[in-house]
Amino acid sequence: MGRLNSAADLENLRQEILAKRDPNKPCVTICSGTGCHAYGSEKVAEAFVANIQSNGLQEKVDIRRTGCHGFCEKGTLVVIFPEEICYLRVRSDDVPEIVSTTLVEKKVVDRLLYEDDDGQKIAHESEIPFYKHQSRVIFGNNRLIDPTNIEDYITLGGYAALAKALLEMTPEEVMEEVKESNLRGRGGGGFPAGRKWETTRDAPGERKYVIVNADEGDPGAYMDRSLLEGNPHSVLEGLIIGAYAIGSHEGFIYVRQEYPLAVGNLNIALEQARELGLLGSDILGSGFNFDVKIHRGAGAFVSGESSALMTAIEGRVGEPRPKYIRTAVSGIWDRPSNLNNVETWANVPLIINNGAEWFTNIGTEGSKGTKIFSLVGKVKNTGLVEVPMGMTLREVIYDIGGGIPDGKKFKAVQTGGPSGGVIPDKFLNLPVDFDELTKVGSMMGSGGMIVMDEDTCMVDVARYFINFLAGESCGKCLPCREGIYQMLKVLNRICEGESSEEDFKLLDEIPEVLGDSALCALGQTACNPVLSTLRYFRDEYEAHIMKKQCPAGVCKALINYWIEPEKCQACMICLRNCPVGAIDGGKNLIHIIDQEKCTKCGTCLEVCPARFGAITVLSGVEVPEFVAQGTEVVRG
Amino acid sequence: MKPILIVEDEAIMRESLQDWLTDGGYQVESATQGDEALKAIEEQDYGLLILDLRLPGADGLEVLRKARAKQPQLNGIIITAYPSVQTAVEAMKEGVIDYLPKPFDLNDLEKLVSQTLGPVQVEIRPETVTCVIDDREVEVRQGATILEAAQSIGIDIPTLCHHEKLSPYGACRLCIVEIIRGQRSRLVTSCVYIVEDGLIVKTESEQVVKIRKMLLELMWARAPGVQPLVNYGMRYGISGLESKGNYELSGASETKFEVEPNFCILCGLCVRYCAEVKGKNAIGFIGRGTEREVMFFPEIASKECADCKECFAICPTGALPPHYALIEEGAST
Ligand SMILES: Cc1cc2nc3c(=O)[nH]c(=O)nc-3n(C[C@H](O)[C@H](O)[C@H](O)COP(=O)(O)O)c2cc1C
Ligand code: SF4
Ligand code: FES
Ligand code: FES
Numbered sequence: 001m002g003r004l005n006s007a008a009d010l011e012n013l014r015q016e017i018l019a020k021r022d023p024n025k026p027c028v029t030i031c032s033g034t035g036c037h038a039y040g041s042e043k044v045a046e047a048f049v050a051n052i053q054s055n056g057l058q059e060k061v062d063i064r065r066t067g068c069h070g071f072c073e074k075g076t077l078v079v080i081f082p083e084e085i086c087y088l089r090v091r092s093d094d095v096p097e098i099v100s101t102t103l104v105e106k107k108v109v110d111r112l113l114y115e116d117d118d119g120q121k122i123a124h125e126s127e128i129p130f131y132k133h134q135s136r137v138i139f140g141n142n143r144l145i146d147p148t149n150i151e152d153y154i155t156l157g158g159y160a161a162l163a164k165a166l167l168e169m170t171p172e173e174v175m176e177e178v179k180e181s182n183l184r185g186r187g188g189g190g191f192p193a194g195r196k197w198e199t200t201r202d203a204p205g206e207r208k209y210v211i212v213n214a215d216e217g218d219p220g221a222y223m224d225r226s227l228l229e230g231n232p233h234s235v236l237e238g239l240i241i242g243a244y245a246i247g248s249h250e251g252f253i254y255v256r257q258e259y260p261l262a263v264g265n266l267n268i269a270l271e272q273a274r275e276l277g278l279l280g281s282d283i284l285g286s287g288f289n290f291d292v293k294i295h296r297g298a299g300a301f302v303s304g305e306s307s308a309l310m311t312a313i314e315g316r317v318g319e320p321r322p323k324y325i326r327t328a329v330s331g332i333w334d335r336p337s338n339l340n341n342v343e344t345w346a347n348v349p350l351i352i353n354n355g356a357e358w359f360t361n362i363g364t365e366g367s368k369g370t371k372i373f374s375l376v377g378k379v380k381n382t383g384l385v386e387v388p389m390g391m392t393l394r395e396v397i398y399d400i401g402g403g404i405p406d407g408k409k410f411k412a413v414q415t416g417g418p419s420g421g422v423i424p425d426k427f428l429n430l431p432v433d434f435d436e437l438t439k440v441g442s443m444m445g446s447g448g449m450i451v452m453d454e455d456t457c458m459v460d461v462a463r464y465f466i467n468f469l470a471g472e473s474c475g476k477c478l479p480c481r482e483g484i485y486q487m488l489k490v491l492n493r494i495c496e497g498e499s500s501e502e503d504f505k506l507l508d509e510i511p512e513v514l515g516d517s518a519l520c521a522l523g524q525t526a527c528n529p530v531l532s533t534l535r536y537f538r539d540e541y542e543a544h545i546m547k548k549q550c551p552a553g554v555c556k557a558l559i560n561y562w563i564e565p566e567k568c569q570a571c572m573i574c575l576r577n578c579p580v581g582a583i584d585g586g587k588n589l590i591h592i593i594d595q596e597k598c599t600k601c602g603t604c605l606e607v608c609p610a611r612f613g614a615i616t617v618l619s620g621v622e623v624p625e626f627v628a629q630g631t632e633v634v635r636g
Numbered sequence: 637m638k639p640i641l642i643v644e645d646e647a648i649m650r651e652s653l654q655d656w657l658t659d660g661g662y663q664v665e666s667a668t669q670g671d672e673a674l675k676a677i678e679e680q681d682y683g684l685l686i687l688d689l690r691l692p693g694a695d696g697l698e699v700l701r702k703a704r705a706k707q708p709q710l711n712g713i714i715i716t717a718y719p720s721v722q723t724a725v726e727a728m729k730e731g732v733i734d735y736l737p738k739p740f741d742l743n744d745l746e747k748l749v750s751q752t753l754g755p756v757q758v759e760i761r762p763e764t765v766t767c768v769i770d771d772r773e774v775e776v777r778q779g780a781t782i783l784e785a786a787q788s789i790g791i792d793i794p795t796l797c798h799h800e801k802l803s804p805y806g807a808c809r810l811c812i813v814e815i816i817r818g819q820r821s822r823l824v825t826s827c828v829y830i831v832e833d834g835l836i837v838k839t840e841s842e843q844v845v846k847i848r849k850m851l852l853e854l855m856w857a858r859a860p861g862v863q864p865l866v867n868y869g870m871r872y873g874i875s876g877l878e879s880k881g882n883y884e885l886s887g888a889s890e891t892k893f894e895v896e897p898n899f900c901i902l903c904g905l906c907v908r909y910c911a912e913v914k915g916k917n918a919i920g921f922i923g924r925g926t927e928r929e930v931m932f933f934p935e936i937a938s939k940e941c942a943d944c945k946e947c948f949a950i951c952p953t954g955a956l957p958p959h960y961a962l963i964e965e966g967a968s969t
Binding site for chain 2: 206207300314315317322323324333470471472473474475476477478479481482483484485486489506509510512513516517518519
């Protein structure tokens with residue numbers, strides 16, 4: 001492949017590649033994203049290579065390793081084109097059968113298909129409920145692309161938006177299009193991207209930078225990683241277009257250290273793009289020069305904050321800076337620097353290709369386009385899902401996520417990452433967009449969505465996030481460092497039954513002071529988990545503080561496990577499994593838990609056969625004492 | 637004054653030169669390669685080129701020669717890690733101002749720069765801005781912080797991490813004030829916030845005082861009884877903070893937060909003093925969150941600190957001697 005010097009060159013290359021490819025030729029795509037990789041996707045891929053060869057099919061079948069498809073929980077995922085037959089949980093032992101049945105006999109392997117709640121098997125990927133209700137405009141190409149092969153991206157129309165922008169549009173026109181699309185930042189704040197670009201373009205100074213934020217510090221989120229790993233060119237193309245609009249010739253991609261596969265695939269992508277003249281000097285013969293460096297970040301949560309990230313790129317310790325001048329005007333080395341999130345950049349080529357109007361047709365009044373969420377927690381189908389802005393929480397959780405497993409009740413969903421908030425069931429019909437989430441006291445954040453069922457203690461949830469943030473505060477400014485720490489101490493007291501009503505005052509005061517005085521947004525928003533759980537679940541706080549009771553039966557210090565004498569069948573299972581030997585009893589004798597010895601590990605509850613259900617979690621009440629040791633069971 | 641262009645492929649050298657000279661008040665741009673430099677010269681006039689001799693693609697002298705085709709009076713300084721008589725002579729013939737073998741003292745370079753371009757004219761901005769602080773009108777130079785403006789009329793805003801000789805840090809947040817623009821008010825740290833014309837500032841509004849009180853109490857939990865906290869405690873009437881004796885007598889705190897002292901409030905004065913005034917970086921921070929602490933770096937501290945210890949005096953809590961003792965112990969074992 002030679003350098004491309006015009007839009008025609010790019011189109012010719014695309015046609016050449018297409019001519020080489022037969023759309024009806026079977027292609028086995030094996031998800032090699034991080035999730036599936038952990039399930040052994042490489043072994044599966046190798047097995048396909050070997051089996052296809054031993055069946056003499058190597059000329060007749062293509063094999064493609066792709067990035068994440070989103071349904072990681074069911075990995076390794078294999079999709080066979082052109083029929084789009086989707087196999088779940090594929091292991092290398094399954095491969096010979098897939099090859100002989102599907103590739104040779106053209107039949108499906110039933111046992112590897114998705115099975116819905118009624119036991120119906122579903123063969124086609126697009127009919128699986130998890131996928132059916134999504135709109136995968138950004139993420140969908142992941143499954144069609146080998147991220148290490150730029151040809152795959154180009155066949156799908158990749159870099160056509162770049163050609164259009166550079167060769168047919170002025171920077172001002174590109175800027176206008178993005179502004180009109182009302183694309184808002186996907187990394188947290190939802191700030192309009194076009195307006196930020198404009199600020200950087202208009203800021204004084206010749207040298208300007210554009211930056212991709214791929215720090216992804218939110219522990220539950222991995223969409224940025226999956227995009228970078230699975231479709232790095234889409235992010236790169238967006239970045240180059242942005243640079244053109246802004247008038248920047250240098251870019252940085254800030255990737256956390258812990259994402260080696262993303263860095264690897266990015267490096268390959270950059271190299272291939274340079275080779276084709278899509279990056280570097282005189283891109284596509286347009287006269288526009290632009291190049292990118294990858295910066296590997298230390299991977300702390302706060303490093304994703306804009307001023308901290310830019311300080312790190314300068315080669316100094318990545319701590320937030322106390323400035324009242326925006327990084328868009330004065331960022332890296334005090335030069336205008338435009339920072340956007342991975343997913344934000346990936347939206348740009350689509351907007352240029354299809355026009356702002358197409359984009360604004362998706363979504364709600366204030367939030368356009370789609371958003372990728374990381375759907376996890378107590379929900380049947382977990383993974384990465386992309387939906388149009390404005391889809392209701394109920395649709396995401398029930399239609400895509402398949403609802404709450406084990407017949408439990410939905411309690412709340414936490415959105416927005418560590419400093420987001422919880423949303424209770426009365427808001428299940430809330431359309432998910434930037435503004436609606438903020439209205440109910442949570443936020444979009446980077447798109448984390450953790451579903452919680454009735455067995456979740458909301459004080460414990462707040463404590464979990466505050467504990468995370470206490471460890472992630474950089475420690476520079478006092479209110480964040482000491483305030484979060486004190487907040488954690490309050491929550492620990494509450495969960496351990498050692499708090500008093502005085503603590504209610506601190507629950508109000510600390511967040512107020514932190515919100516007003518912390519240096520960066522980490523500290524300013526750190527108390528959100530407390531504020532939002534207090535807002536909707538104040539009764540749980542009251543139960544913990546006043547009645548020393550944990551209604552969900554989670555906080556160890558406030559619960560007791562107790563064997564209901566009428567239900568105990570003296571089966572000895574709990575007795576044998578208790579790791580500290582806290583259960584008394586014997587054959588035909590009702591079992592009793594010695595509360596002094598019990599460490600509240602919950603093993604007995606887990607092992608007690610469901611048909612007996614003899615173990616009860618008590619909280620806020622005395623443990624009944626009316627069975628004497630050595631009482632025989634009554635079998636009804 | 638025309639800007640300086642640094643042409644150097646080695647990133648660390650380039651950025652440090654650029655930072656140094658920018659701090660010196662010069663306008664500085666940089667390029668990594670010869671052709672990039674020539675392009676920049678094409679677009680604008682420079683007062684001085686600082687050129688690395690060995691550059692990818694071209695050498696520094698060649699760049700200078702080509703640049704002079706456009707701008708004949710252009711001055712050049714050559715820097716090189718590979719000095720040789722031959723290149724030195726060649727450079728002198730080309731009429732460069734100097735030929736500096738690396739490593740060189742940045743102060744020497746700055747002297748050369750100032751001889752060539754003339755001293756930096758401290759930009760006298762005649763413009764001033766006017767703001768209203770606590771109902772009093774103040775006129776200050778443009779670029780002044782709220783804190784400076786307040787100090788100029790004798791209003792005392794509490795600070796703990798600010799020092800006029802050191803770069804602003806914004807970490808203790810004690811200097812927080814309320815600013816009002818139109819209908820909206822906002823809280824900002826006055827040691828960092830630059831005054832704009834027409835700004836209205838309240839340095840002791842109800843909310844400001846409430847925040848300061850809690851910040852002081854949070855600090856007290858780490859550094860109970862230290863003098864500046866006692867002083868502020870008295871000023872704001874925070875029970876439990878008015879007297880050092882109280883804490884020392886009872887060993888307990890009557891404040892909101894349990895006392896877990898380490899006597900460092902992480903104001904960063906010592907760290908900035910050592911880096912910015914002494915240029916030694918013998919002390920720095922390690923750790924995150926409440927694990928963060930100051931630490932003398934043994935390799936540097938064992939050489940530099942014995943005769944200096946100036947940071948001890950700048951520390952508001954007197955926390956440094958025990959930290960430094962670790963270095964002395966290390967040296968004696
Ligand atoms: C503590 C903290 C952590 C952040 N982490 C990230 C991150 O991991 N990724 C990201 O894109 N933005 C992160 N942000 C938001 C960035 O500061 C910035 O707003 C964003 O990258 C801008 O891009 P966008 O407008 O495209 O969203 C973080 C902000 C804070 C305060
Ligand atoms: S708010 Fe927290 S993370 Fe941000 S600067 Fe302050 S200490 Fe660091
Ligand atoms: S990694 Fe395979 S589906 Fe996500
Ligand atoms: S004095 Fe301003 S933040 Fe410390």
